[in-house]
Amino acid sequence: MKLLKLTATFGCLDHETLEFSPGMNLIGAPNGSGKSTWCAFLRTMLYGLDTRQRDRKGAPADKNRYRPWSGAPMEGQLLCEHQGRTILLQRTSAGGVPMGDFSATDQETGLPVPGLTADNVGEVLTGVSREIFDRSVFLRQTGLAVSQSQDLEKRIAALVAAGEEDVSWSESDERLKTWQRRRRYHKTGLLPQLEEEEAQLRASLEQTASLRQELAQVQSRAAGLRRQKEHWDSRLSIENDKFKTVSQQRYAQAAAELDAAELRVQTLRGQMEKAPHTPDSQRNWEEEIQEIQDELRSRHRMMVGFVVVILLLTLVAAALYILPHIPQFPLSLPTIPLWIPAVVAGVLWLLVLIFSIIKVLCDRQDHKDLKDLHYLVDTSEKDHSEQARSLQEALLLRDQARKLFEAISQQRGSGPYLPPEAEVCRESLHRAEQEIAQLQGQLSALGDPALIDARLDNVQEEKARLQEEYDALTIAMEAMQEADDQLHARFSPQVSRRAEGYFTQLTPGDYHDLSLTRSMEVTLRQGPSLARHPLALLSQGTADQLYLALRLAVADLVFPDPRDCPLILDDALLTFDDRNLARALALLCRLAQEEGRQILLFTCQHREFRMLQDLDGVACQSLHGF
Known part of the structure; x- marks a missing residue:
C-alpha cells in the first residue's frame, strides 16, 4: 500500500490536506501544529475510531481528544494505491457517531471496492491488525518500545515456522491457563468449588445422621413423658369430679350466707331509718x-x-x-x-x-x-x-x-391443684415437643439424605473429571512450553540478528550480541565485557536507537515485502544526537531507495531538513510556516 493524500477535519486540522510521494517523505511542523494529529488521523482512517473508549484521568478518549476544534463534524479522506488500484477511503460522522460512516471507492471506476468495510479496511490494505501496525511500522516518540502482542507473535512465528498465522503460543498458553484456572487457581475455580460443595454435602449427611439420632432420643423421652402426662390427666379427671361436687356445695353455702348477711344489713338499715x-x-x-x-x-x-x-x-x-x-x-x-x-x-x-x-x-x-x-x-x-x-x-x-x-x-x-411433679412433667413434655419440632425443621432444611447422597456422587464424579482435565491441561502446557522453547530458539535469533544489524548501522558499533525474549525485552553486551546489560541501563538516546532497530527488524519480519505498508515516524528521532541522527536518516533513505518502502518522517526539528533537503528521492514539506 502506498499513501497518496490525506484530507482531514480532525482535532486542530480543519479541512487540511497532506500529500505524499513514494520513498522518503520529510514533513516538518512546529510543536502544536498537528504532526501527531496527522498520524492519529491516518491510523483512524485505516482502523477506525473506538467510540466505546472512555475518558480516563489525564487521558481523554480519542473521540474527545480529536473532536474538531472548529465545531465541524469529524471527517476525512485517504487516497492510496493498493495492488495497482487507486482507492479513496472516506469516513464521516453520522447519527451522532464520529467517523461512523465509511466508504471505499475505486477512483478509476467510481464503484465501491468490494470486500472493504469500516472494520477490515486496515487489515486488508496493510495485511496486519491494528496491534501489529502499532508495534511494527507506527513509531511515535512516546511509543518506540516494542511490546508483546499475540497478533505480532502469531505473525513472527508464522514467518519463522510453517507460515500459518492461526495460533500464537502466548494466546494458546493463556487460553490453557484460563481453562486451567477455571478449574483451579489457588482457592478459586470449579475444583475448589466442588471440593467445598463436597465437604458441605458430607457435613450435611453427618449432621443429618446426628440430628436423626438426637431426634430418636428426644422422641423416646417424649413418649415416656406422654405416658406420665396421661397418668396425671386421669388423676386430674377424678379430682375434677370430686372438686366439682364439693365446689358446688361450698358455692351454694357461700351464696346462702351472702344472701343472709345482705338481708341482715338491709333489715338493720330499715330499723335505723324507722x-x-x-x-x-x-x-x-x-x-x-x-x-x-x-x-x-x-x-x-x-x-x-x-x-x-x-x-x-x-x-x-x-x-x-x-x-x-x-x-x-x-x-x-x-x-x-x-x-x-x-x-x-x-x-x-x-x-x-x-x-x-x-x-x-x-x-x-x-x-x-x-x-x-x-x-x-x-x-x-x-x-x-x-x-x-x-x-x-x-x-x-x-x-x-x-x-x-x-x-x-x-x-x-x-379446678383442683396437682402435685409439682405433674407440672414438671408438663413442662418437660412441652420442651421435648419443641426440641422435636426444631430437629424436624433442621432436618427439613438439610433436605432428603437420598438426594444429598446422589448429589455427592455427582459432585465426586464431576470433581474426578475436572481433576483429569486439570492434569491433562498441566501436561499440555508443559508440552507446549517445551515446543515453544524450541520455536523461540528459532524465532529470537532472527529478530535479534536483524535488529543487531540495524543497531550497528545506527551506532558506532560499541554494542553487540543483542538478545530478545518473547516479551520483547532486550539485553546486550558492550565492548569486550561479558556482562549483559538490560535496556534500562542505557541512555535515552541509545535506548531509542535500539528501539528503532527493533522496530525495523520486526517490520522486516512482519512485512516481507516492504511495499506492503509505509513506515511512519512521529518525532521518533528526537533524542538522537546529530551524529547518530545522520546515521538514522541515511539508513531510512537507503531503505526507501533500495527496498521501495514509503517512509513518512514527521519532525519538529530543522536539522533533519538541513541533512536531507539536498538529497535526491526525498520529498520535504513544511507545514504552518515551519
Whole structure:
C-alpha cells in the first residue's frame, strides 16, 4: 500500500490536506501544529475510531481528544494505491457517531471496492491488525518500545515456522491457563468449588445422621413423658369430679350466707331509718332541754329579784315607822301606826311565799321534763349505738361472706391443684415437643439424605473429571512450553540478528550480541565485557536507537515485502544526537531507495531538513510556516 493524500477535519486540522510521494517523505511542523494529529488521523482512517473508549484521568478518549476544534463534524479522506488500484477511503460522522460512516471507492471506476468495510479496511490494505501496525511500522516518540502482542507473535512465528498465522503460543498458553484456572487457581475455580460443595454435602449427611439420632432420643423421652402426662390427666379427671361436687356445695353455702348477711344489713338499715333517733329529733330534744334549762334559770333570776324587791320594800316600811320615833332625826316625818308597816310587810312576804311555792312546783315539773328528756336522749343514743354496732357487724359479716363467695367462685374455675411433679412433667413434655419440632425443621432444611447422597456422587464424579482435565491441561502446557522453547530458539535469533544489524548501522558499533525474549525485552553486551546489560541501563538516546532497530527488524519480519505498508515516524528521532541522527536518516533513505518502502518522517526539528533537503528521492514539506 502506498499513501497518496490525506484530507482531514480532525482535532486542530480543519479541512487540511497532506500529500505524499513514494520513498522518503520529510514533513516538518512546529510543536502544536498537528504532526501527531496527522498520524492519529491516518491510523483512524485505516482502523477506525473506538467510540466505546472512555475518558480516563489525564487521558481523554480519542473521540474527545480529536473532536474538531472548529465545531465541524469529524471527517476525512485517504487516497492510496493498493495492488495497482487507486482507492479513496472516506469516513464521516453520522447519527451522532464520529467517523461512523465509511466508504471505499475505486477512483478509476467510481464503484465501491468490494470486500472493504469500516472494520477490515486496515487489515486488508496493510495485511496486519491494528496491534501489529502499532508495534511494527507506527513509531511515535512516546511509543518506540516494542511490546508483546499475540497478533505480532502469531505473525513472527508464522514467518519463522510453517507460515500459518492461526495460533500464537502466548494466546494458546493463556487460553490453557484460563481453562486451567477455571478449574483451579489457588482457592478459586470449579475444583475448589466442588471440593467445598463436597465437604458441605458430607457435613450435611453427618449432621443429618446426628440430628436423626438426637431426634430418636428426644422422641423416646417424649413418649415416656406422654405416658406420665396421661397418668396425671386421669388423676386430674377424678379430682375434677370430686372438686366439682364439693365446689358446688361450698358455692351454694357461700351464696346462702351472702344472701343472709345482705338481708341482715338491709333489715338493720330499715330499723335505723324507722328509729326516732334521727338528727332532727336529736336536735329537737336538745333544743327542748336548752329551753327548759333557760326557763329554770330565768325563773330563778326572777325569784331572786322579786325577793330582793320585797326585802327592800320591807326595809322601807320599817324605816318609815322607825325614823319618826328618832328624836334628833332632822326630817319631820309623820308617825305611822305599827300595824300598817306590819300588814304591808306581811302581804309582801306572803306574795314571796306564794311565788316561791309556784316556782317550786314549776321547777319540779321542769326538772321532771328535763330528766325525761335526758333519759330519752340517753336511751336513743344507746339504742342508736347498738343498732350502728349491729349494722357494722352485719356489714363485716356481709363482706366476709362476699369474699368467701368470690374465692369459691374463682376456685370453681381453677379446678383442683396437682402435685409439682405433674407440672414438671408438663413442662418437660412441652420442651421435648419443641426440641422435636426444631430437629424436624433442621432436618427439613438439610433436605432428603437420598438426594444429598446422589448429589455427592455427582459432585465426586464431576470433581474426578475436572481433576483429569486439570492434569491433562498441566501436561499440555508443559508440552507446549517445551515446543515453544524450541520455536523461540528459532524465532529470537532472527529478530535479534536483524535488529543487531540495524543497531550497528545506527551506532558506532560499541554494542553487540543483542538478545530478545518473547516479551520483547532486550539485553546486550558492550565492548569486550561479558556482562549483559538490560535496556534500562542505557541512555535515552541509545535506548531509542535500539528501539528503532527493533522496530525495523520486526517490520522486516512482519512485512516481507516492504511495499506492503509505509513506515511512519512521529518525532521518533528526537533524542538522537546529530551524529547518530545522520546515521538514522541515511539508513531510512537507503531503505526507501533500495527496498521501495514509503517512509513518512514527521519532525519538529530543522536539522533533519538541513541533512536531507539536498538529497535526491526525498520529498520535504513544511507545514504552518515551519
